[in-house]
Amino acid sequence: MTATAAASAVVPEPAAAVAPEPDGAPDGLWPTTARRTADGSLAVGGVDLRDLAREHGTPAYVVDEADLRGRARTFADAFAAAFAPDRGLAGAEVYYAGKAFLTVAVAGWVHEEGLRLDVATGGELAVAVRAGVPGPALALHGNNKSDAELRAALTHRVGRVVVDSLPEIGRVADLAAAAGVRAPVMVRVTTGVHAGGHEFIATAHEDQKFGLSLAAGAAAEAVAAVLARPELELVGLHSHIGSQILDLAGFEVAARAVLGLRAQVAEQTGYLMPEVDLGGGYGIRYTGAESAPPTPARVATALADVVRRACADLGTPPPRVSVEPGRAVAGPAGLTLYTVGTVKDVRLDDGGARRYVSVDGGMSDNIRPALYGAEYTAALAGRASAADPVTARVVGKHCESGDVVVRHVALPADVADGDLLAVPATGAYGRSMASNYNAMPRPPVLAVRDGRVRVLVRRETVEDLLALDLG
Template sequence: MRDEQHEPSVDAAAAAPAVAAPAQAAPEPDGDPRGVWSTSVRRGPDGSLSVGGIDVRELAAEHGTPAYVLDEADLRARARGYADAFAAAFGPEAGMAGADVYYAGKAFLSVAVARWVHEEGLRVDTATGGELAVALRAGVPGEAIGLHGNNKSDAELATALEHGVGRIVVDSLPEIEKVAGAARRLGVRAPVLVRVTTGVHAGGHEFIATAHEDQKFGLSLASGAAAKALEEILARPELELLGLHSHIGSQILDLAGFEVAARAVLGLRADVARRSGHLMPEIDLGGGYGISYTGHDGVPPTPAEIAATLAGAVRRACADLGTPVPRISVEPGRSIVGPSALTLYTVGTVKEVALDDGGRRTYVSVDGGMSDNIRPALYQAEYTAALASRAPAAEVVRSRVVGKHCESGDIVVHNVALPADVADGDLLAVPATGAYGRSMASNYNMVPRPPVLAVRDGRARVLVRRETVEDLLALDEG
């Protein structure tokens, strides 16, 4: 989960200095699963892009823009890749106790996506009652669902227990009694993990590093809060202590931090076993595995590399501690759905402005913006963009893609090389927007949120319909 307590303001993002690095064009689609595009994206002879076998011009004509375009086969392949990699690295043949992969629904969740990932062998991690409802509507069985959250409501806990969720991740000392009380009222035993902050933090941005101590998530290992929580849980017959949970950050490309965090939580597991005789059967090592957003931001690890790294870390730590290896679970979200989608925009106003360094920048305005992708404004997150509807007829120039909102920080792509002839009516594609684009979308300036279109084998269907102005007005009681 992201730690957003230190977000910069949108005004601060707008006031940030211009990117000093030269503008770079988006990499061409090549089917590489480590790239910025989903694996089915192709550029045709006339320069237009297609995804899932459908020309983006057809998608725009039928469904309008902006639109999130989700490559179903790509997403399914990524989900299956995680399931297979962790089954191999943590299976009995490898001398391990097995593994479960939970798709982190916060990245993007719809009924269809929850169904797809479950069909491909994954479980579903939810963080709110709404996400839980979507997973249940998709037919995901309760035992294959987890419930996170730092402030779970009584209603959320009751729903989770009524549907037999496989685990509830306890996030604070007061929550222990809250979960126990809900279990008592329903006459069930609640399976719980304890979220531990280990002091290890990693990731591509300060604002999304989530294992440091001064944050809202989890119980501190260093202060003893985690150990106290475990003692209290073991004393309550309504609670079944399954294990420990650790999450060290987001957009992680270097896996070294996971070994340090794994050793810390496995050490706590061993300490509890020595003191209480209870050896927790499961450890969750979180997620946060990174993806490529621009093609120039590092090579993301593959599921096989991640699984092998974690398996080695767990094996070594348990050998040193003299304890049996536990069952492992992980929670990838962004790395499954992020590269599987692009956002399709229509260009409107294009203008050139002079810069303080004596250069010039072309501002390319599109029909969406921070309401469909808030990450550039929140985190100064970097994306890229490409002309999607035709071949260029001019050299590339330093460009910035901006939205239509009444906000100076309404930036979609900070710095990208686009053809100088980009004009009103052209289509632009921004890749790697499957994670957190629709999930964090808003109605700022009363802009309806875009649809989510699934494409596969030359066909498109609507997963989440476009909002309308009528939808917005229907909520206004006047």
């Protein structure tokens, strides 16, 4: 079959939308500096991605530094304004959720732009320390923190340890006593609110591993246990209801529940906790089909209104509030650049066909589609094309039929071996969830800004993998 005949045999599906072109909109799919050059190539941060690929190879994670910094600063400014004391509130802090995407440079960027940093493991804590983030600007999460991780947190004088179970309270207190410090802690509360896209990323329903149940009384028991240990300072309560949340209604329900527990503890003990963390999980666009995500200003204003109303109803002064956007800061600022290899058409049962476009990465650099069906889109990055669109499935090179990068996308019919393909909105949970499956070295992280490329994390090599194997 000729290439022309093969193209005509591929029947487009309604779900296979053409990826929206980059337009610099902060609520769009692409980094805000993404543009098409005069001859149709994609440029980000003033860098032509063809030049980047020639120098650094593919696959590669590309991060728009100005975009990521700008999103961090926008969140910091929005919450500072919405929770200002002259608006009857007690201020707010924004913690960047390091699990979304963390390198030494990124930790430094978000701190410089006014954010604090939330870490979940000793490794993430070490990255933050290497970046020079001071201890009071850090929070340590985790449902199963090791003694070594807790000791490191106490040594670095982190601003809060978020306790996640009753046994952990005693462990933190004992370690603090041994270190001769008083540990600031928050109690993570499970509110029963279920929000977000997939069951695996919803974090506040009862039957899961995080937090202490409000309904079952475990949260109140944990608060009492913290107050009984002089080695611990009860900073406040923490709630997190999920990820990729586009509707803010769930935050009002969760916030009222947490603020109610705060008021109850104050009434019973006389101690009014100074802080409440309302979590994060604010969503972004991945394919262009999603509704526009709420802006940082809208999120901040909505949460401020909730806190103001709830505290008025409860008759308690408002707490200082903290939130934890990660995906909403890093996700749109990054893309993954691939090179196309094999292109083939596969006949479908309905008589049509689908074009399979294989790239040089896959589930080892973006596990989200295989893990919980996350949807992405893709576009040619190295040239323009006037060819008609065809339904395509972008797949990786791993030995798994589920190794899908983009399930449905309309690509030009002339897509071919050697083309560059860009997948937007991979700045969060791409690199941080990457693996060496099939002994694939992980891609580099390349920051682009003002026409220059900086290697933040170098590309792994096969030699790196073999160096770990002691034979």
